[in-house]
Amino acid sequence: MTQSDSQQSHQKLGLLWPSLLTLLGLAILIGLGTWQMGRKVEKDAIISRLHSRAEAAPVSLDEVIARSRDGDVEYTRVEVPGILHHEKERYLYAPHQGYGPGYDVFAPMRVGEKRYVWVNLGYVPERFKSPDTRPAGGGAEDRTIIGIVRLSAKQETFTPDNNVADNLWYWRDLAGMHASAFDPSKTDLVPFFIEAEPVAGGVPAAEWPKPGTSKVKIFNRHFEYALTWYGLALTLLGVYVAFVWHRLESRRTPE
Template identity: 35%
Template sequence: MSETSKETSERAHFRAKPALFAVCLTLLAAILFGFGTWQVQRLGWKSDLIARVDQRVHSAPLPAPARADWDKVDAGNDEYRRVTVEGVLANDKETLVYASTVLGPGYWVMTPLMLADGAAILVNRGFVPTDRRDPASRRDGQISGPIEIIGLLRMTEPKGSLLQSNDVAADRWYSRDVAAIAQKRGLGAVAPFFIDADATANPGGLPVGGLTVIHFPNNHLVYAITWYGLAVMVLALLVFVVCGEIGRSRA
């Protein structure tokens, strides 16, 4: 191979590297823009969800879904909807679920509300501190006879919390798992959801209802700006590489 041919081959080889780098930068920028666009779409979905939930929690309560409609209940259409239901509390079958609230550590009191047709809906009657977990220490709140419950419809929380699993055998609960609690307490037909009771005061002051925390993190705009910003930086680097290559080719 002549010296001239060798130089030409080497130049072509070195020029191929910037070209490949430019292609990689272009693909990376496209991917980053794609992530940014996805976050914009997520922002729209989250904003719509927050608006729908806000409307539900401030609406007048409607009758809780009837037994025939239980299989149609889902989070998207029903969770956090204000509902009302009448029945009799089965206080002897209450379940305590560990809770950490603005009032401190303690327990949610989950009590079956027995309906006229013999079915049940689990009701989170509210919070009791650790030193009042024994029902004997809050007898006034063990309401007997027909009662109307108004609260927010919530979806079941199967298996446990993020940190701890429910220990069904030991009767230690870290989430409001409707099916598992119903089986443990020997209940029959039970709604696949539960109701967070509102702040209506119970006799004796316990349990304390109305402590539902409704919070949906909405950082999608920040994420979108971050992805788009990274994409712009990659494009700036691409322009620098291309301009440099053009400059060298003219030299």
């Protein structure tokens, strides 16, 4: 083998590992982008299904309970008559951008002899936290609620513990709220919350709680993520092409 052949062999070998690593990187990046596109399709289907549920005619509580035994019922629209017990309200810390510091009011509604469903009645500012400061007062209220089904939440990593003693809640703990207000062994708890929707035509400005202030938002940014991965793949390919071009130019330039 001549010295020139040896140099060319080494130069070719110098492209082997960069080429292999580039192919591996492209496979990973394109695979991640394709996976994100698949997640986008799945999320689109979920959002469409939830929107159709939230906009459908309300069904009875018994029907939702029956459906919950076989599948997912979250965001199903439901109509529930019963007796709200304002004296057992629980307060979820929920500052509002427009109204300021305040709480989402959760109250148990008796819907049977021993059966209760917890209802998110909406937002109240600090000054209207006590039910005695509101038109309904602090007792029982016969009322029909129309709203959507929401499930109990899980405590996130940086979410504080619920302060049961001071009735200050930071995440939707259905079992915890119920146990703090009733003897669970003597009551039948419906296994989900109901989030009340705004009354048709609006409510008087002085009426609290205000339902509908905590908007349900389901983000779908998977297309953006896919574009990011595909963009990185294109960038990697550009870098590789520039690297190969530089090597080829170096071979053509006499020493």
